[in-house]
Amino acid sequence: MIFLELVLQNFGPYAGRQVIKLDPRSGENARPIILLGGMNGGGKTTLMDSIRLALYGQRAQCSTRGNLSYADFLTQCVNSKANPTEKTRIELLFEHIEDDKPIKYRIVRTWEKNPKDGKDALGILGDDDTWPVDSLVNIWDDYIENLLPLGISNLFLFDGEQVKELAEQETPPQIVIEAIRGLLGLELADKLAVDLEILVNRKRKEIADTKDLADLEEIEQRLIEQHEDYQVIEEKLASYKNQVEELEIIQREALDKFVSEGGKIAAExxxxxxxxxxxxxxxxxxxxxxxxxxxxxxxxxxxxxxxxxxxxxxxxxxxxxxxxxxxxxxxxxxxxxxxxxxxxxxxxxxxxxxxxxxxxxxxxxxxxxxxxxxxxxxxxxxxxxxxxxxxxxxxxxxxxxxxxxxxxxxxxxxxxxxxxxxxxAAEPEAYQKLRDAVEEAQNQVAQAKAIYETTRQHLAELTDTLEQTKKELKDYTEKNIDTKNREHIITSAAKVQETLKVFREKLTLRKLNKLEEEVKNCFLYLLHKSDLVYRIAIDTKTFALSLFDFDGKPVPKHRLSAGEKQLLAIAFLWGLAKVSGLRLPVAIDTPLGRLDSSHRQNLVEKYFPAASHQVILLSTDTEIGKKEVETLRENEAIAHEYLLKYNSNTRQTTIQPGYFW
Known part of the structure; x- marks a missing residue:
């Protein structure tokens, strides 16, 4: 799959109709990188969101959507200076191989402020950009899932904040975990398990008499309510966990300030x-x-x-x-x-x-x-x-x-x-302030942990209740259903569930073994210290990374520098993309983050030209600076260069050929 062209019309800060050529094969030799430069707030993230929105529509995981409804999000995306009579429009032209032949489609999404029915109008144009392919419009979500599944899209369309979050957390963020599950095929196994449960419940209803059916429906309703409670508490638990992590960061900062400003010495x-x-x-x-x-x-x-x-x-x-x-x-x-x-x-x-x-x-x-x-x-x-x-x-x-x-x-x-x-050593007054700040941060962390632990225990209790209700439902079925054929279906479904569980575990192990090797190879390839890591292991439940040295001893993640953590996160995403086996474009917003010069050079020389056959980089002038862009040009890695020129007076962005230098 290759993105050939992106057209933005009155979308976000992009006023009027603006076109970006993305085909990396435009020159004599294919050069993978399309480089777009822009200052912070100049429209880089908006451009990335436009690609996601074009591909997935209402399902798109856009960074600026937040908790907005789709209709409110579309209204928010309309350019503030746009003519009310003109519609906002996104077009994405791409090419992929179908039946061993290259074929092109242009995705067109249009809408206006306060869109009718709360959604955009989708159109799919064929090879010559004139005749519509109506048959694809109705099945577009299924069609794009076969090309670039939403679950793993974050492995190919990601930003520096995603890399930063992945680098700083011990376990991957939820968005990456979902991508890993999609890559390993676990979503399909889970869906099959749910479908089997639905089938079994349907068969229970079919063979239960009136009284049995009423009892059965009461148990099922109780199970549904418990599931809903479980999801609510699970979301709260995730929120509390994030709160604890944020407060722990504040606590560490307070302790660092306490030490750096002489508080520790003042105490002694x-x-x-x-x-x-x-x-x-x-x-x-x-x-x-x-x-x-x-x-x-x-x-x-x-x-x-x-x-x-x-x-x-x-x-x-x-x-x-x-x-x-x-x-x-x-x-x-x-x-x-x-x-x-x-x-x-x-x-x-x-x-x-x-x-x-x-x-x-x-x-x-x-x-x-x-x-x-x-x-x-x-x-x-x-x-x-x-x-x-x-x-x-x-x-x-x-x-x-x-x-x-x-x-x-x-x-x-x-x-x-x-x-x-x-x-x-700090003065007594300053020492007291520093000490108070540390104690307050520690108290907040303790309170947040207490709330988190209480919620976790509640969730554990609810899990036990759910298991009890499921067992009650199962026992009820076994005692009161006499139809042999349907009993056989229920029994077989239980066996299939067990087999599916074993299959899921083995599939996870096999895929993770391959993924561990790919991530290690990518990390060592990007890193300038080849003796730092000998093996990388991935937890089968949390997908957390563990590093081991040549003696088999764990390498704590906190021993890595900020740059090495960034490279590890990028290697993780790169390894996931490789294991997926999909030949897809890679788009990276804010690619270099807090990397030092040596790690930055490794990324520029080794990762960007090799990340994919098409790499779209959205960068500021401090990330891919003059030295880095000259290196990419010397290596003949750049196919197109664009500058997102933002006018702070009009709050509009125009797309111009060329880069900062």
């Missing part, structure tokens, strides 16, 4: 000041200890070389003194030995030889010490022992001084940090 001010006093006392003690060291032996640590030299010289002189004493002792002994030898009957020659040997031996033993310089330190053994002790104390004093200096530096750094924290 006394403790911080006590820590300051303790650190100052500890620092002063260290300084006093260092003064004591400086008054003792620490200054001698400045002359370690001199102390070492004195120690070495003392040891040498002490050894020299010992050698001299030993030599004197040996010489005395030698004299006694020679005297004794002379008294023996030994020749003088032998005595002389012994004497020469002893002299030479003494000389050889003390040759090394004979070359020592003359003593000048003249230290005794006790003085040298005291010197060793002294040097040991100097080394200990030096080590202690280094450690205390390090401790003092750490304390001074802690004091600087504490001083800054005390300075950033």
């Amino acid at each position: 001010r006394n403790q911080l000041e006590q820590q300051q006093m303790e650190r100052n006392t500890a620092a002063e003690n260290i300084r006093q200890s260092m003064c004591d060291l400086a008054a003792d032996v620490l200054p001698l640590a400045l002359i370690p070389n001199l102390l070492s030299q004195v120690q070495v010289q003392g040891a040498k002189e002490f050894r020299y003194q010992q050698v001299q004493l030993a030599r004197d002792v040996l010489l005395e002994r030698d004299k006694r030995l020679l005297k004794w030898l002379s008294e023996l009957k030994i020749t003088s020659e032998q005595v002389d030889k012994i004497q020469s040997f002893l002299v030479e031996d003494v000389d050889n033993l003390y040759t090394d010490y004979s070359q020592v310089e003359a003593p000048w330190l003249l230290a005794d053994e006790e003085s040298l022992s005291q010197l060793d002790n002294f040097i040991y104390h100097v080394k200990n004093a030096k080590t202690s001084a280094k450690q205390q200096l390090s401790n003092l530096k750490n304390l001074e750094e802690e004091l600087i940090v504490l001083a800054r924290q005390v300075q950033t």
